Amino acid sequence: MTNVESVGTLQEQLLSNQEKSIPNNLGSGENNELIVVLRQYRFYKQLCIELYEASITKDGKIKNPLILTNPLDFVWKKDEPTEIKFFSGLTRFQNNPTAVKSVSDVEALKAILKNPLRLRFFYHNTEFSENIVAGSVQPVLVGSVIDGVELFVDKREDFYEVNLQIRIDGKPHKLKELKILYDYFFLISGTIHLMGNFHFLKPVQFFKKHPNGLRIHEAKYNEFQKNILTKLEDRINIFYSYLQPATEEQIKESDFNKPSERLIYLSDLNTYVIIDPVMRYGNTDIPILTKRQVYGTDDKGHLFAVKRNDQAENQFTSLLLRQHPDFEEQLQTDLKYFYLHKERFMDEDWFLNAFEEWERQGITVLGFNKLKDNKLNKNKAKVSIHVTSGTNWFNTEIDVRFGKKKVSLKQLKQSIRNKSKFVHLDDGTLGILPEEWIEKFFKYFSIGEMINETLITPKINFSAVAQMYDAEVLDTEVKKELEVFHSKFSNFDGIEEITVPETLNAALREYQKHGLNWLNFLDDYNFGGCLADDMGLGKSIQVIAFILSQRKKLQQNTNLLVVPTSLLFNWRAEVQKFAPSIKVHTVHGSDRTKGTELFDGYEIILTSYGTLVSDINYLKNYVFNYIFLDESQNIKNIESQRYQAARLLQSRNKVVITGTPIENNTQDLYGQLSFACPGLLGSKEYFRDVYSIPIDKFKERMRAMELQQKVAPFILRRTKKQVATELPEKTEMILYCEMAPEQRKVYDSYEKEFREFISDKEEEEIKKTSMHVLKGLMRLRQICNSPVLLEDEKLYADASSKIEMLMEQIESKANEHKILIFSQFVSMLNLVQKELKKRGVEYEYLTGSTRNRESVVNNFQNNENVRVFLISLKAGGTGLNLTAADYIYLIDPWWNPAVENQAIDRSYRIGQKKNVMAIRLICPGTIEEKIMKLQESKKELSGDLIRTDSSILKSVTKKDLLSLLS
Known part of the structure; x- marks a missing residue:
C-alpha cells in the first residue's frame, strides 16, 4: 500500500490540465480569421512561416492580439490532399530554425503558396517591431512560381563573361533590380514570387553578391564549363553568344x-x-x-x-x-x-x-x-498454341516467348507443376507467365503427356480438348474429328450392330448384344472402356464374344486376360464352355514358362495379378491386341504394384471388367480408367483436385455430374434391376475356387488314401462299411472348404480358397445387396464368421442351436446395417422368409439339388421383388465337381426322398464312387 504524503503531488499525478480551453477551429469566431505570416528567425536568419489567428476590424484590417496557432491541429481534420499539404508545409517552417535548405523545402513552399483555403499572407517588418503584432506585418500577394533563371555567356577577347537574368511571367528582370526575400522569394510591387527550383538558390545568391557578373579567363573556361556550366544546364537555360x-x-x-x-x-x-x-x-x-x-x-x-x-x-x-x-x-x-x-x-x-x-x-x-x-525478364509472354491430329492423340505445339527467348516445354511444365508464375529462361532471367494462361497450361499438362517439345493428348479425352482450346488454335482436321466424336459419343442409339460370332456357343440376351456392340464401337476408335455390369449379367460371355469378333478385324489376335487367382479356373471353364475354338494359354504356377515365344499361337493368355507382378519384366515386352483386367478394382490403388505393373503392359487397346467400379471413393475409378482409357481423367493431381476432393469430401454435385458426363461413353454398367425384363427371376451360376498348393496337397493325400480303400473293396463290402465310406466322402468335402475342418491331430494352415473367394464377393456386393451364405458344416460357418468380424461386416448367424430364430430373421430383414446372414443348411433349409436378400452363396454342394433349391427358396419366394442370384462355390478337380456331374447324370437323385449322405449310397455304385475320386 502507498501512503499519502501530499495531496498536491497526487493532484499532479492523477489529474489532467483543468484549465478551460477551446479546440482550434478554422473561422471559430465571427470577427476572427487565420493568417499566414512570413518572417525570419531573429538569430538564425532562416525563413519561418507561422499561422496566426487574428481579430478583424470592420474595414477588414487585422488588429491585435495575433494568436500563434499550431497548424498540426488542422492536419488531422482535413480530407483534401491540397489542404493537408498546406498545413503540413506550414508545420515544416513554423518551428525549425536550424534546418538546412533542401529540395523538400521548395516543394513544401509550393504547397503553401497554392493556398487552398485562400488565407491572407503577410510578411514581418522588423523595423516596426521585433514582435509579431498587427502593426509589424504587411500584406503581400502570392504571385507566380519562377522557373525562368537564365545565364548568358559572352566571349570577351581572352575571357568569358557570365551574367544571370530572372524571367517572371515571361518578362526578363536584371537580378540587381529585384529584392530577395528570405532567400526563397522575389518581392515585386507587394507580390512574392517563389524560386520554383531548389537549384536556383545558390546561383541567385552568388550573382546577387556579384551584380556585375562573373569573368573566367579562357585558360580556365573549359574546366569551368565542364564542371559547373554543364551541371547548371540541367536546370537553368544557358545562352552562349559565341555558339x-x-x-x-x-x-x-x-x-x-x-x-x-x-x-x-x-x-x-x-x-x-x-x-x-x-x-x-x-x-x-x-x-x-x-x-x-x-x-x-x-x-x-x-x-x-x-x-x-x-x-x-x-x-x-x-x-x-x-x-x-x-x-x-x-x-x-x-x-x-x-x-x-x-x-x-x-x-x-x-x-x-x-x-x-x-x-x-x-x-x-x-x-x-x-x-x-x-532476375525478371522485361518482356511480356507471347503465347502461341496450335493443335494438330495424330494417330490416337492430338498434338499440341506450345510456343511461349519472352522477347527472343523461347521457353522449353520442360521448363514451362516445371513452373506450372510448382504453381509458380515464374519460368526460368536460358539467359538466367525469369519470365512472368500471364495469370490467364497459368490455369490453361495447368489443364493442358493435366490431360496431356509431354513428348520432347510436343504435348500429346489422347483422343479419348476429346471432350476436354474441345472445352480447353479456343477454336482458332485447332487445325481443320482436329475440328472435324471433334465434331464426329461429339456426334457419335453423345448418342449411343446410333451404335452399329454387329453379328454375333457363329463360333459362340450361346445365345446372347439383348443387353449382352448391346455390350458386344459397345465394345466394338469403342474398338473402331481405338478407345478402351470399362464393362461394369452387375454380377451375374454375363460380363465374361460378352468379352468372349468380343474376342471372337476380333478375328474378322485382325490376323494376330493375342489378348491378355488378367484375373484374380481364384477366378483362373472360372475363366478357363467359361471359355471352354462358350468358345471352345479359342486357344487359351495359362501363365500361372511354379512350373509356368517364363517367356512370350508361344504367345502368338494363342488368342487368350490367361494369368493372375500376382503372376503379372512377378513376370512383368518379360510380359511388358509383348504387344497384345487387347488387355482385359477382370475384377479391375484390384488396380484401383495407383500406388500398388499391380497398378504399376499393369501400366507397363503394351497393347492396342484395353478394357477393365468389374461389377464395382467404385468401392470407396472416386479415386477407385481413376485407377481403373487411367489404365483402360489413358488420358481421359488427366493426371492424378488434376483428378484429385478437380474431381476427387470436391466430390468425396465436399459432395459437390456439379463436379459429380461433370465427371459422370465425362466417363459416360466409356463405362457400360447395367444393374439387374435395369435389365430385369431380360433376366430370369432366378439366376444360378458356379464360381470355381481353385485350391492353393497347400490345400491341394492335403486333398490329394486324402483322396489317394480313400481311392485305394474303395478299390480294394467289393460292391457288397462297400455297403457293409458305409459309415467309413461316408466319413471319407465327408472329409474330402471338408477339405474343399478348409483342411482346418478335419479336426484331427495334424496341424493344418488356415487355408481356404472358398473363404478368399467369399470375402471378395462380400466386399464387392455387401454395399448394395443383402447376402445369404449356406453351408452344411457349422464349423465352416464359424470360419466365415471369424473373417467377417475381421472386416467389420455386420451379420446374423443361424444354426440348429439358435433359440431366438424369429428375432435373428427380423433383424436381417429389417436392419439395413446387417448385410450378411450365415445359415446352416439343415437349420435354415425350410421355414424361413428372407426376401431382403438377393444374393445366395452355397459354400458346399449337397448330394441332392432339391435341398439346395429349398435353401435358395428362402429368398426366391413370394414377396421377392428383385432378381435372385444363386452362386455355388466349387473346387475344381475335386469331389465337389464330380458331385455336380453326378447330379446331372442321376436325375432320379433330385427327388425329395433323398435327404442324407447315407441315402446316396443306395443309388451309387462302386464305379460311381471311383469316378468321384478319379
Missing part, C-alpha cells in the same frame, strides 16, 4: 545527320528505381528533363549548336506521364528523372505493360537487368 547554330553542312558531315534515338536508363537509388529518359543526338545523350544544349565540333574545330527536337521530346515525356500517375507530380519538381519505389516498379502489371509500350514505340531500355536483386 552559332549548326549549318546544314556541319550536320551532314557529323554524327548528327542520323535520326535521334529515345532511351531510358534504369538504375537503383536505395529502395527506388530511377527512370531517366534520354534523347540521343548523334553520340550525345541529353536527359529530356534538363535544359542542356547539344554541341558539336566540325572538322575545323569550330563549335556549333544543334537544336533539340522539342516535339519528339515532349511526346516522349507525355508517353511517360501516361504510364504512372506519380510522374505528373514528379515533373513539377526539379528532378531530371522519374522514380518509383522498387516494389511498385516491379509490379508486373506495371513494368511489363511499360516495357511493352516502350518496345512498341522503339525506345531502348538499358539497365533493367542490372537492378539489384532483379
Whole structure:
C-alpha cells in the first residue's frame, strides 16, 4: 500500500490540465480569421512561416492580439490532399530554425503558396517591431512560381563573361533590380514570387553578391564549363553568344545527320528505381528533363549548336506521364528523372505493360537487368498454341516467348507443376507467365503427356480438348474429328450392330448384344472402356464374344486376360464352355514358362495379378491386341504394384471388367480408367483436385455430374434391376475356387488314401462299411472348404480358397445387396464368421442351436446395417422368409439339388421383388465337381426322398464312387 504524503503531488499525478480551453477551429469566431505570416528567425536568419489567428476590424484590417496557432491541429481534420499539404508545409517552417535548405523545402513552399483555403499572407517588418503584432506585418500577394533563371555567356577577347537574368511571367528582370526575400522569394510591387527550383538558390545568391557578373579567363573556361556550366544546364537555360547554330553542312558531315534515338536508363537509388529518359543526338545523350544544349565540333574545330527536337521530346515525356500517375507530380519538381519505389516498379502489371509500350514505340531500355536483386525478364509472354491430329492423340505445339527467348516445354511444365508464375529462361532471367494462361497450361499438362517439345493428348479425352482450346488454335482436321466424336459419343442409339460370332456357343440376351456392340464401337476408335455390369449379367460371355469378333478385324489376335487367382479356373471353364475354338494359354504356377515365344499361337493368355507382378519384366515386352483386367478394382490403388505393373503392359487397346467400379471413393475409378482409357481423367493431381476432393469430401454435385458426363461413353454398367425384363427371376451360376498348393496337397493325400480303400473293396463290402465310406466322402468335402475342418491331430494352415473367394464377393456386393451364405458344416460357418468380424461386416448367424430364430430373421430383414446372414443348411433349409436378400452363396454342394433349391427358396419366394442370384462355390478337380456331374447324370437323385449322405449310397455304385475320386 502507498501512503499519502501530499495531496498536491497526487493532484499532479492523477489529474489532467483543468484549465478551460477551446479546440482550434478554422473561422471559430465571427470577427476572427487565420493568417499566414512570413518572417525570419531573429538569430538564425532562416525563413519561418507561422499561422496566426487574428481579430478583424470592420474595414477588414487585422488588429491585435495575433494568436500563434499550431497548424498540426488542422492536419488531422482535413480530407483534401491540397489542404493537408498546406498545413503540413506550414508545420515544416513554423518551428525549425536550424534546418538546412533542401529540395523538400521548395516543394513544401509550393504547397503553401497554392493556398487552398485562400488565407491572407503577410510578411514581418522588423523595423516596426521585433514582435509579431498587427502593426509589424504587411500584406503581400502570392504571385507566380519562377522557373525562368537564365545565364548568358559572352566571349570577351581572352575571357568569358557570365551574367544571370530572372524571367517572371515571361518578362526578363536584371537580378540587381529585384529584392530577395528570405532567400526563397522575389518581392515585386507587394507580390512574392517563389524560386520554383531548389537549384536556383545558390546561383541567385552568388550573382546577387556579384551584380556585375562573373569573368573566367579562357585558360580556365573549359574546366569551368565542364564542371559547373554543364551541371547548371540541367536546370537553368544557358545562352552562349559565341555558339552559332549548326549549318546544314556541319550536320551532314557529323554524327548528327542520323535520326535521334529515345532511351531510358534504369538504375537503383536505395529502395527506388530511377527512370531517366534520354534523347540521343548523334553520340550525345541529353536527359529530356534538363535544359542542356547539344554541341558539336566540325572538322575545323569550330563549335556549333544543334537544336533539340522539342516535339519528339515532349511526346516522349507525355508517353511517360501516361504510364504512372506519380510522374505528373514528379515533373513539377526539379528532378531530371522519374522514380518509383522498387516494389511498385516491379509490379508486373506495371513494368511489363511499360516495357511493352516502350518496345512498341522503339525506345531502348538499358539497365533493367542490372537492378539489384532483379532476375525478371522485361518482356511480356507471347503465347502461341496450335493443335494438330495424330494417330490416337492430338498434338499440341506450345510456343511461349519472352522477347527472343523461347521457353522449353520442360521448363514451362516445371513452373506450372510448382504453381509458380515464374519460368526460368536460358539467359538466367525469369519470365512472368500471364495469370490467364497459368490455369490453361495447368489443364493442358493435366490431360496431356509431354513428348520432347510436343504435348500429346489422347483422343479419348476429346471432350476436354474441345472445352480447353479456343477454336482458332485447332487445325481443320482436329475440328472435324471433334465434331464426329461429339456426334457419335453423345448418342449411343446410333451404335452399329454387329453379328454375333457363329463360333459362340450361346445365345446372347439383348443387353449382352448391346455390350458386344459397345465394345466394338469403342474398338473402331481405338478407345478402351470399362464393362461394369452387375454380377451375374454375363460380363465374361460378352468379352468372349468380343474376342471372337476380333478375328474378322485382325490376323494376330493375342489378348491378355488378367484375373484374380481364384477366378483362373472360372475363366478357363467359361471359355471352354462358350468358345471352345479359342486357344487359351495359362501363365500361372511354379512350373509356368517364363517367356512370350508361344504367345502368338494363342488368342487368350490367361494369368493372375500376382503372376503379372512377378513376370512383368518379360510380359511388358509383348504387344497384345487387347488387355482385359477382370475384377479391375484390384488396380484401383495407383500406388500398388499391380497398378504399376499393369501400366507397363503394351497393347492396342484395353478394357477393365468389374461389377464395382467404385468401392470407396472416386479415386477407385481413376485407377481403373487411367489404365483402360489413358488420358481421359488427366493426371492424378488434376483428378484429385478437380474431381476427387470436391466430390468425396465436399459432395459437390456439379463436379459429380461433370465427371459422370465425362466417363459416360466409356463405362457400360447395367444393374439387374435395369435389365430385369431380360433376366430370369432366378439366376444360378458356379464360381470355381481353385485350391492353393497347400490345400491341394492335403486333398490329394486324402483322396489317394480313400481311392485305394474303395478299390480294394467289393460292391457288397462297400455297403457293409458305409459309415467309413461316408466319413471319407465327408472329409474330402471338408477339405474343399478348409483342411482346418478335419479336426484331427495334424496341424493344418488356415487355408481356404472358398473363404478368399467369399470375402471378395462380400466386399464387392455387401454395399448394395443383402447376402445369404449356406453351408452344411457349422464349423465352416464359424470360419466365415471369424473373417467377417475381421472386416467389420455386420451379420446374423443361424444354426440348429439358435433359440431366438424369429428375432435373428427380423433383424436381417429389417436392419439395413446387417448385410450378411450365415445359415446352416439343415437349420435354415425350410421355414424361413428372407426376401431382403438377393444374393445366395452355397459354400458346399449337397448330394441332392432339391435341398439346395429349398435353401435358395428362402429368398426366391413370394414377396421377392428383385432378381435372385444363386452362386455355388466349387473346387475344381475335386469331389465337389464330380458331385455336380453326378447330379446331372442321376436325375432320379433330385427327388425329395433323398435327404442324407447315407441315402446316396443306395443309388451309387462302386464305379460311381471311383469316378468321384478319379
